[in-house]
Amino acid sequence: MAQALVDREEKIDSTRSVRQYLRHTRWPLVALALLVLIFIWRSFGENSQPLIDLVSIITLTLSFATPITLGALSGTFSERSGVVNIGIEGMMLTGAFFGAMVGALTGNVWLGLIIAPFSGIGVALIHAVLSIYFRVDQIISGTVINIFAFGLTAYLYSLVFTSSRRNTDSGKLPSIEFKIGLAPFQIGLVSILAIVLIFVAHYIIFYTTWGLRTRAVGENPRAADTAGVNVFKMRYINVLISGFLAGLGGTYFSLQVVGYFKEGMTNGSGFIALAAMIFGKWTPLGAWGAALLFGFCQGLDSALQSWYGQIAWLHTITQALPYVVTIVVLTGFVGRSRPPAAVGVPYVKQ
Amino acid sequence: MTVATASSENPALRWLRMAARQLGLPLLGIFTALVVGAVVILISGFNPLVAYPSLLKGAFGSASRVNNTLAATTPYIFTTLAVIFAFQAGLFNIGAEGQLKIGALVSAVVGINLGGVPPLAAVPIALVAGCLGGAVWGAIPGALKAFAGAHEVITTIMLNYIASFITGFLVGADGPLRGKNMQTTAPISKSSHVPTIFDYDSAASAGSTNTPLHWGFIVAIIVAVILYWILWKTPLGFEIRTVGLNPSAARYAGINVARITIIAMAVSGLLAGMSGAFEVMGNPNYNYQYSDSLGANYGFNSIAIALLAKNNPIAAIPAALLFAALQSGASQMQFDTVGANGTQLPGDLIAMIQALVIIFVAADQILRWLYRMRNKQSAQVVLSRGWGKTE
Numbered sequence: 001m002a003q004a005l006v007d008r009e010e011k012i013d014s015t016r017s018v019r020q021y022l023r024h025t026r027w028p029l030v031a032l033a034l035l036v037l038i039f040i041w042r043s044f045g046e047n048s049q050p051l052i053d054l055v056s057i058i059t060l061t062l063s064f065a066t067p068i069t070l071g072a073l074s075g076t077f078s079e080r081s082g083v084v085n086i087g088i089e090g091m092m093l094t095g096a097f098f099g100a101m102v103g104a105l106t107g108n109v110w111l112g113l114i115i116a117p118f119s120g121i122g123v124a125l126i127h128a129v130l131s132i133y134f135r136v137d138q139i140i141s142g143t144v145i146n147i148f149a150f151g152l153t154a155y156l157y158s159l160v161f162t163s164s165r166r167n168t169d170s171g172k173l174p175s176i177e178f179k180i181g182l183a184p185f186q187i188g189l190v191s192i193l194a195i196v197l198i199f200v201a202h203y204i205i206f207y208t209t210w211g212l213r214t215r216a217v218g219e220n221p222r223a224a225d226t227a228g229v230n231v232f233k234m235r236y237i238n239v240l241i242s243g244f245l246a247g248l249g250g251t252y253f254s255l256q257v258v259g260y261f262k263e264g265m266t267n268g269s270g271f272i273a274l275a276a277m278i279f280g281k282w283t284p285l286g287a288w289g290a291a292l293l294f295g296f297c298q299g300l301d302s303a304l305q306s307w308y309g310q311i312a313w314l315h316t317i318t319q320a321l322p323y324v325v326t327i328v329v330l331t332g333f334v335g336r337s338r339p340p341a342a343v344g345v346p347y348v349k350q
Numbered sequence: 351m352t353v354a355t356a357s358s359e360n361p362a363l364r365w366l367r368m369a370a371r372q373l374g375l376p377l378l379g380i381f382t383a384l385v386v387g388a389v390v391i392l393i394s395g396f397n398p399l400v401a402y403p404s405l406l407k408g409a410f411g412s413a414s415r416v417n418n419t420l421a422a423t424t425p426y427i428f429t430t431l432a433v434i435f436a437f438q439a440g441l442f443n444i445g446a447e448g449q450l451k452i453g454a455l456v457s458a459v460v461g462i463n464l465g466g467v468p469p470l471a472a473v474p475i476a477l478v479a480g481c482l483g484g485a486v487w488g489a490i491p492g493a494l495k496a497f498a499g500a501h502e503v504i505t506t507i508m509l510n511y512i513a514s515f516i517t518g519f520l521v522g523a524d525g526p527l528r529g530k531n532m533q534t535t536a537p538i539s540k541s542s543h544v545p546t547i548f549d550y551d552s553a554a555s556a557g558s559t560n561t562p563l564h565w566g567f568i569v570a571i572i573v574a575v576i577l578y579w580i581l582w583k584t585p586l587g588f589e590i591r592t593v594g595l596n597p598s599a600a601r602y603a604g605i606n607v608a609r610i611t612i613i614a615m616a617v618s619g620l621l622a623g624m625s626g627a628f629e630v631m632g633n634p635n636y637n638y639q640y641s642d643s644l645g646a647n648y649g650f651n652s653i654a655i656a657l658l659a660k661n662n663p664i665a666a667i668p669a670a671l672l673f674a675a676l677q678s679g680a681s682q683m684q685f686d687t688v689g690a691n692g693t694q695l696p697g698d699l700i701a702m703i704q705a706l707v708i709i710f711v712a713a714d715q716i717l718r719w720l721y722r723m724r725n726k727q728s729a730q731v732v733l734s735r736g737w738g739k740t741e
Contacts, residue, residue: 086503126709134715139442139503140657144709147650151701158696159394271507316519323508323515330500 031292042307055183057296057303065288065295066191066256067092067266070249071273072280072287073194073201074242080205080282081238082218082342086142087127088246089270090149095120095250097153100261101160103170103254112170112255113189120247121240123149128239132232135346146270154263172259173251188256193248201284214238218340221347231347246270268323275326282340290329297322376658376665378717379710380672387703391687396695401687408682409675414560417548419671419678421561421633425450426670427570428625429652431577432488432618434661436502438581439614440594445491445506446622447649448513449484451642453623454630455517456483458640459527461538461631472541473631480627481620487513488619489612496608502615510649514642521642533642544632564632570667573621577663590614622648654704657712672707676700 038057042050071088078085098119103112123145130141161168175188205211216224217234225231253265272294279293280286301318308314388398409419429446436443457480464472491509494500520527521535529536546562581587592600593610601607625648630640655673659665680697687695710717717723 130709130713130716134713134719136713136715140712143442143444143650143653144657144705144712147654147708148702148705150650151698151703151705154698155390155696155702158698163693163696268507268511271504275504275508312519312522312524316515320512320515323511326508327494327500327505330504331494331498332500 051181052183055180055185057299059186060299060302061295062191064298065291066194067249067252067269068273068276068291068294069194069288070245071270072276072291074245075274075277076282077238078242079343080218081214081235083131083235083239084138084344085242087145088273090146091120091123091243091246092250092266092270093153094123094149095247096254097261099251100170100254104168109171113251116251117244117247120243124240124243128236132235138344168260170259173255190252190256198284198288218342221342272326275329279329294322375714376711380707382710383706386706395689396687401683404686405679405683408679417563418561419675421563422674422678423671424567424570425625425629426674429622429648430655430666430670431663432621433652433656434663436614436618437661438594439590442503443506443618444649445509446652447645448510449487449619449622450626450645450648451513451517452487453480453484454626454644455640456480457627458535458538458630461542462536464542465539469541476542477627481623484623485616485620489616492612492615496611535640537639561635566628566632574663654708657708
């Protein structure tokens with residue numbers, strides 16, 4: 001069994017570099033072509049400012065892609081180890097709330113940034129115990145997590161802020177701003193962290209013993225167990241990592257963008273992140289590409305509004321676009337993807 | 351041996367024992383959730399002995415309050431039945447919210463144009479239209495699952511957002527279906543109003559915010575019984591439950607899994623659409639018109655209620671009543687429960703208690719572990735089977 005696993009890993013390793021090469025040269029080309037098209041499109045008409053428009057859409061894309069990237073990374077760690085995590089949305093919401101609460105109560109936004117991922121871990125621990133120890137169906141457990149997180153954050157928000165009329169302003173995390181020519185470019189701290197974490201995650205999952213074991217546990221837990229890997233430990237820790245990343249992703253909404261918490265402010269990003277993870281074939285770099293696509297859809301919505309004013313039907317279409325793309329991705333029209341073999345199956349030690 | 355003892359037992363006694371076993375864990379779950387809730391209330395600096403009685407008083411304290419609670423129960427019964435029906439086929443329909451909205455909007459559009467039709471025809475026509483709207487919206491994720499393998503959990507959530515964008519546009523500022531006010535359509539014709547069974551307030555005093563109980567409540571109970579009959583007494587129900595327990599075995603047995611998947615999701619959407627249609631046609635709080643605030647959070651709440659009802663259509667009725675009671679009692683609880691420094695206990699506590707109830711009921715392994723009960727493995731519908739198309 002163990003030998004089979006090693007063989008399998010080697011096969012994956014040798015084919016991976018080729019596939020990745022193909023994938024990573026194709027998508028940047030598509031993206032580049034898209035940006036050139038936008039540049040040409042925005043060059044026509046009076047008062048055209050193609051460079052400013054182009055940079056603004058890149059700025060928007062990177063911003064909107066951030067929570068989806070972190071959510072997809074979160075899902076990647078959890079699912080690679082064999083645990084479906086549909087509770088990303090709830091973990092993000094919890095992170096958003098605790099980040100904002102700590103920021104507002106202490107007046108220190110940095111403390112909020114530090115606490116938020118750990119609140120995500122707290123919620124992830126519930127998911128881990130439910131799905132690994134109690135072997136509750138992982139979809140049900142994740143759904144329960146989402147309902148619980150919504151209730152918890154709403155209750156704590158009323159308790160801490162509404163009834164005492166406390167200041168809800170948590171302050172905002174800094175972002176880097178500079179000008180490319182005349183065009184202002186902006187990228188938030190959480191967005192930068194997300195990009196760094198993509199490469200860290202890629203390294204961990206594909207180039208470390210930890211990553212190999214995580215993947216083994218997600219593909220064939222029995223074989224991994226036989227080879228001496230502690231399946232339960234691997235799954236617990238990976239689900240907690242998942243919670244950490246989702247909690248960090250939540251800070252984008254509260255600490256990065258607006259500087260306060262609002263009920264249900266994650267608005268389905270956790271589910272879009274799951275689709276990005278699937279689209280990205282359970283790899284961090286692929287997830288990033290998918291997240292950028294979803295971010296671009298949302299960015300286009302904002303950009304079109306600022307270019308042409310509010311056109312209701314157009315706004316509706318661009319608003320719905322990421323959600324439609326998510327469904328299309330799942331139907332497999334955009335390339336098949338193979339989930340980790342043991343995902344969703346509770347492990348029972350013999 | 352076991353067969354012999356079971357059959358020699360008094361059937362009434364056996365039924366009672368079975369009912370107790372079925373009811374025991376959910377009741378224990380509710381109890382445990384309330385205990386944990388009491389601890390939360392205490393930690394928050396309030397008195398649970400004030401909070402819980404006033405919660406009860408708010409939900410059932412007077413005839414008018416019972417009236418309100420029952421009226422709030424009605425839409426939940428329908429959406430919960432929607433979740434349960436899909437669940438029996440192994441499908442997790444989180445899309446009740448979107449299906450409800452589409453159903454409500456379709457029935458409103460049809461109801462607006464039924465001015466000259468007598469009520470006896472107008473009410474069924476508008477109702478059926480709403481059901482069909484919901485059924486179509488529900489069949490989409492069913493077809494996506496059946497033909498492309500797209501997991502319904504994600505597609506139904508996505509379709510919720512898409513539905514709300516579409517309805518938001520249609521009744522928005524320049525929307526083609528917008529009535530006098532934004533976010534609503536024009537009112538439906540008088541002939542398509544669902545009559546009221548009981549209106550405590552119009553008997554007592556006029557001009558209050560009470561919700562009259564309309565005939566949808568009775569229909570909901572009848573539908574629950576019909577669904578129970580379909581699921582457990584007809585070949586279709588057998589096929590649906592077989593697909594839910596083991597789709598590969600079902601396929602091997604000659605059941606058309608794709609067909610069952612689409613039917614189950616369409617019926618599920620139909621029930622959610624019926625919920626929306628009845629709210630538009632029977633609930634005066636929405637002024638007999640489609641309102642875009644309809645159905646908010648119904649998706650996840652009805653999942654919760656379905657888990658509490660252990661996916662039994664009949665049990666959906668008391669489970670929906672519990673959730674509606676918690677919600678309609680919340681404001682009284684908030685009003686009555688005052689802390690040391692004059693602050694009120696946030697009504698959002700209810701959302702927490704609801705979540706705790708579901709945690710304990712959905713994951714009854716926790717209860718068995720908490721109360722040192724024997725672990726019993728029963729047939730379970732498996733939902734997590736990967737996300738998308740796998741060859």
